[in-house]
Amino acid sequence: MSIRIAFDNPPEFYTNLDFISGRVILLLHRHETIGNVIVKLEGESHTALTLPPPADRDDYYRHRPPGTGIGNVVTENHKILYRVFQAYSDDGTGIPLQPGQHEFKFNFKVPLNNICHDGKAMGSLLGLGGLGSGFRTMDGTKQLMLQHIKATLPPSLTGFPQEAEIRYYIKVTIQRPGFFKENWRHQVGFKFLPVEPPRPPKTSQEAFARRPFTFKPRSLTHQRKSFFASRSSTTSPLEDPSQMPPSIEMSARIPFPSIITCNEPLPLRLIARKLAPTTSRDQQVYLTALEVILVGYTHVRVQNLLNTERTTWVIVSAPQMSPPIALFENPAHPVDAEFEIPPTLWKTRRLPNTVAPSFRTCNLARRYEIEITLTLSWGLPTPSTNPFVTQKQLPQSITLPLKLSKIDVFSGISPPRELLNSVITNTITTTTTTGPARPPQLPQRPTPQQQQQLRPPVDPLYPPQLGTASAAMYDDAPPSYDEAMADQLAGPSARPAYSGVTAENSPSTMPPEKS
Known part of the structure; x- marks a missing residue:
C-alpha cells in the first residue's frame, strides 16, 4: 500500500484566492476495505521559547501555567488555516477495493484571513467528528484559550530551528473500518506567499535619514620650502582656502509611505548637500565605500514571553x-x-528571494529596516605605501551610518482589481451612510431547531462517522465582506520569485507540544 498526493498544475507557491486541487492516489497490492477519505488544508504558526529564571521574569512566573519549571520549553501553536474536504464517503460499512491504483479528487480555495481569530469557527470544529470515529480533528478549545488577531494569512517561514516556523500542507486520512485497523495518513507541504494589501496612492513625499558632518581641520601650520630661498613661511588654514575642512550633509531617501517590494530593486536615493562654500578643488570629497543592508526583525511570542531575532540581507x-x-x-x-x-550600484540589485513580506500574525511578526554605511574621504585616496606622500597630504576619511526605519516589504502580488474596488466601495458606503454597508447576500442557514429535526436519532454510545447521514452537522462562521467578495474571484496570475521555505516537506524542527 502507498499513498501519494498530486497537485494539479502546481505553481512555485500558492497565494490567497488560489484554488488548490489535486488527487489522492492510493495504490493497493491486495483487497482492502476503506471508509471515508478526508482531505484537510492546514496552516500552522508554531513558536517555542525557553522559560527564563524566576528572577528575570517574575511576572511570567506569577502567571505561568501549572506543571512548568525552570529550563522548560513552552510552545504555542495557532491553526491559522483549517479546511476539510470529504473526497470519498461510504455508507458506514466500508467499501471493498480491488488491488491497483485508485484516485480521489479534492479541491480547496485559500481564504484571505486566518481562521484562529474567529471563536465561532473554532467552536464549530468541536463537532466535526464523533467520539470513536477514528478521524482526528483539530481541538478548537485549545485555540479559544490563546490570544488571536485577525490578519491576512502570513507567508511560509522557517530558519529559526526550535523557535518559530510557519508551514502549510495538505493532509489526507483514509479510514479503515475495524477495531484493530489503523487509519492511513499522509501529508505534503507547499509554499505560500500572501497577496499584498492595497497600496496607498503615490505621492511626492519621501522618508529620509540624514546626517551632517564636517571633516577635522588639517594641521594648524605647515612649512613651505622655497627653491630660491632657504627661509620657511608659515600660513594659517584660515588664510589658505585649501585647508578649510569641507562640510556636507548626507541623506538617504525612499518614497513615502516606505514600501519596498519582494524581488525588486530598492527605490533608494543617496544625496549630498553642500553646507559650506569651497574655493578650491583641494577640498574635494569622494565616496570611497558603500554598504546597504536590509535588516529583518522577527518578533516571537509564546504566552507573555517575547524574543526578537535579527536577520540581515x-x-x-x-x-x-x-x-x-x-x-x-x-x-x-x-x-x-x-x-x-x-544609483548604478543598486538599481539592478533585486531583493533576495528569501525575503518574506512584512506580516503580523497571532504569535509571530516581521518588520524591516534599511541600514546604510557610507565612507567618504577628503582628498583622493592614495596608496599608503607611496613614499612621496607626506602625513599632511594623507586623505582624511569618515564613516557615516544611516538608518531607515519602519520599512514595509510587500509581496508584489497585487490582489484582483474587483476585490480592491469592492473594498473601496464598501469603505465609501460605510463613511457616507448612517448605517454600515450591507455585505453580499449569503444563503440562509437553518436554525438549530431545524437542524435537530433533520437529524435522525443517534445512540450516544455509538456515534456515527463523519460523512454519514447521522453525522453531526457543522457550519463555518459567516464570512466578512471581503471574504464573501473573494469567493467569487480567482487568484492573481502575476507573482514574483520566492523561496521562503527551502524544504517545505522536511521534518519540523519545533519541539513537541505539551498537553
Missing part, C-alpha cells in the same frame, strides 16, 4: 569603490546645492 557591498565618486566637482557650486549619487 546584504543588498550592496562595495568596500573599495574604484574609481571613487567625486561629490561637487565644481567648487563654484553654491551652499545648499545637492548632488545625487548615481
Whole structure:
C-alpha cells in the first residue's frame, strides 16, 4: 500500500484566492476495505521559547501555567488555516477495493484571513467528528484559550530551528473500518506567499535619514620650502582656502509611505548637500565605500514571553569603490546645492528571494529596516605605501551610518482589481451612510431547531462517522465582506520569485507540544 498526493498544475507557491486541487492516489497490492477519505488544508504558526529564571521574569512566573519549571520549553501553536474536504464517503460499512491504483479528487480555495481569530469557527470544529470515529480533528478549545488577531494569512517561514516556523500542507486520512485497523495518513507541504494589501496612492513625499558632518581641520601650520630661498613661511588654514575642512550633509531617501517590494530593486536615493562654500578643488570629497543592508526583525511570542531575532540581507557591498565618486566637482557650486549619487550600484540589485513580506500574525511578526554605511574621504585616496606622500597630504576619511526605519516589504502580488474596488466601495458606503454597508447576500442557514429535526436519532454510545447521514452537522462562521467578495474571484496570475521555505516537506524542527 502507498499513498501519494498530486497537485494539479502546481505553481512555485500558492497565494490567497488560489484554488488548490489535486488527487489522492492510493495504490493497493491486495483487497482492502476503506471508509471515508478526508482531505484537510492546514496552516500552522508554531513558536517555542525557553522559560527564563524566576528572577528575570517574575511576572511570567506569577502567571505561568501549572506543571512548568525552570529550563522548560513552552510552545504555542495557532491553526491559522483549517479546511476539510470529504473526497470519498461510504455508507458506514466500508467499501471493498480491488488491488491497483485508485484516485480521489479534492479541491480547496485559500481564504484571505486566518481562521484562529474567529471563536465561532473554532467552536464549530468541536463537532466535526464523533467520539470513536477514528478521524482526528483539530481541538478548537485549545485555540479559544490563546490570544488571536485577525490578519491576512502570513507567508511560509522557517530558519529559526526550535523557535518559530510557519508551514502549510495538505493532509489526507483514509479510514479503515475495524477495531484493530489503523487509519492511513499522509501529508505534503507547499509554499505560500500572501497577496499584498492595497497600496496607498503615490505621492511626492519621501522618508529620509540624514546626517551632517564636517571633516577635522588639517594641521594648524605647515612649512613651505622655497627653491630660491632657504627661509620657511608659515600660513594659517584660515588664510589658505585649501585647508578649510569641507562640510556636507548626507541623506538617504525612499518614497513615502516606505514600501519596498519582494524581488525588486530598492527605490533608494543617496544625496549630498553642500553646507559650506569651497574655493578650491583641494577640498574635494569622494565616496570611497558603500554598504546597504536590509535588516529583518522577527518578533516571537509564546504566552507573555517575547524574543526578537535579527536577520540581515546584504543588498550592496562595495568596500573599495574604484574609481571613487567625486561629490561637487565644481567648487563654484553654491551652499545648499545637492548632488545625487548615481544609483548604478543598486538599481539592478533585486531583493533576495528569501525575503518574506512584512506580516503580523497571532504569535509571530516581521518588520524591516534599511541600514546604510557610507565612507567618504577628503582628498583622493592614495596608496599608503607611496613614499612621496607626506602625513599632511594623507586623505582624511569618515564613516557615516544611516538608518531607515519602519520599512514595509510587500509581496508584489497585487490582489484582483474587483476585490480592491469592492473594498473601496464598501469603505465609501460605510463613511457616507448612517448605517454600515450591507455585505453580499449569503444563503440562509437553518436554525438549530431545524437542524435537530433533520437529524435522525443517534445512540450516544455509538456515534456515527463523519460523512454519514447521522453525522453531526457543522457550519463555518459567516464570512466578512471581503471574504464573501473573494469567493467569487480567482487568484492573481502575476507573482514574483520566492523561496521562503527551502524544504517545505522536511521534518519540523519545533519541539513537541505539551498537553
